[in-house]
Amino acid sequence: MRGSAVQAKFYARPTEAVARGLLGQILVSDVGGRRRQTAGRIVEVEAYIGPQDPACHAYGHRRTARTEPLYGPPGTAYVYFTYGMHWCLNAVTELPDYPAAVLIRALEPIAGLATMQRRRGKEPLCSGPARLCEALGVTGKLNGVSLQHGLLRIVEGKKPKPGDIVTGPRIGITQAADWLLRFYLKDSPFVSRG
DNA sequence: ACGCAGATTTTCT
DNA sequence: GAAAATCTGCGTT
Helix, strand or coil: CCCCECCHHHHCCCHHHHHHHHCCCEEEECCCCHHHCEEEEEEEEEEECCCCCCCCCCCCCCCCCCCHHHHCCCCEEEEEEECCCEEEEEEECCCCCCCCEEEEEEEEEEECHHHHHHHHCCCCCCECHHHHHHHHCCCHHHCCCECCCCCEEEECCCCCCHHHEEEECCCCCCCCCCCCCEEEECCCCCCCCC
């Protein structure tokens, strides 16, 4: 997959802006070897905007072993395990020691479809945060790694028009359920929910 | 179309 | 011991 990596400076901004800006960018995984490369265009994200956000894992500045990557530098991965079986991938935003991130919720598959198919066993391949992690081979081993180089990276893709971005409430949370911090591409059939 | 329970493990009370 | 940024399958309308 060619393309230049999205730089740390991009992530070092207000999380909501980073979330919108990530739509249309390309997530590339070389997990399992470059020959098994998988990639997809980001079509759905959610923002978790820091200690003031009741739905954020680091709400109230709860700095624990689990949330430590959220306090790391912008442009790194926060991969957490939940519900006993699922991994979810976030891009850490803002400044070091400020715990905020963007959850990647869905991709439009664009490379390595056969590998995704084999890992997943069924469709859909990348619609849903746990599904895309399975399709790209993302696990806790990637927690804290840079997203600018290495096994997991985000590279520049075709940016959507502002009018193509839809805003809505985040999915699957019980705290701050009415905060409008989910963003997705209006016409994409690959979002996790219409 | 909708609702609910189960899988399974880490984290915090 | 309960809850959790999920997903599936099985039940009922």
